[in-house]
Amino acid sequence: MCTLEKRGDIYILTLTGSDEHRLNPTLVDSIRSALRRVRAGPASPSSALVTIAEGKFFSNGFDLAWAHSSQPRLELMSAKLQLLVKELISLPMPTIAAVTGHASAAGMILALSHDYVLMRKDRGFLYMSELDIGLVLPDWFMVLLKCKIGDAKVRSEIILTAAKLTAEMAAVRGVVHSAHVGAEETVEAAIRLGQELVKRGWDGNVYGKNRMVVLNEVLEKIGNCDGGG
Secondary structure: OEEEEEOEEEEEEEOOOOOOOOHHHHHHHHHHHHHHHHOHHHHHHHEEEEEEEEEOOEEEEOHHHHHHHOOHHHHHHHHHHHHHHHHHHHHHOOEEEEEOEEEEEEEHHHHHHOOOOEEEEOOOOOEEEEHHHHOOOOOOHHHHHHOOOOOOOHHHHHHHHHHHEEEHHHHHHHOOOEEEOOOHHHHHHHHHHHHHHHHHOOOOHHHHHHHHOOOOHHHHOOOOOOOOO
C-alpha cells in the first residue's frame, strides 16, 4: 500500500512496508488513488511529486506469485500499470522517483515513468529481469525505454544482457539523473529538487501537457487500456 503526505508544495507518495512492493492490482490501485488525491488537492501555482519506498525494494516488478501464470491476471496487472503510467505522464506537476532500493522489471518502468530518477549508491540496482526469468518484454515497456534512454547501446545492455545497474553505473549511462550516498540523502535530494522545480513557478497544467507531447509515443502505444478503477 502507499501513503500520501504534503509538505508545502511537495507531495510525497510512499510505498509502505518492508516487502518487495510487487505491482499487483491492490498496490497499483492504491498508488492511483493517491494520484487522484494529488489532482484533487488545493490549487497552487506550482507543485511537485516525490515517490519513495520503504525497505530494500523500490519495486520488484509485477506480482508473478499473485498471477499464478494466469494470462488474464498478467494482462490485468499490465493494464493497471499502463493506466498508472498514463496518469503519471498527465500529472500537472514535475515528478521525481527517489530509488533507495532495487527497481526490477515493471518496478524499473514505474521509476522511469517519473521525470527525474535519483538513486542510492550503496544499495539497490535497476534491472530489466525479463531475459533471466524467461519472459518477453512487453512492447510498451520498450517504447517507454526508448523515450527515456536515448543510447541504443545502453538499452541493449539493459534488455539483452539483463544488466544490473548500480546507481553510479546508471548515472554514467544517463539512465538516472543523479546518485547519492544513502537512502536518507537520496530522499532529501529528491525533495530539494522538487523545491527547486516549484520555485520556477511553472503552470502545472502546461507542464503536464508538454510532458504528454514529449511522451506521446508511450501514450499512443498504451492506447485505451482498461484496467478498471
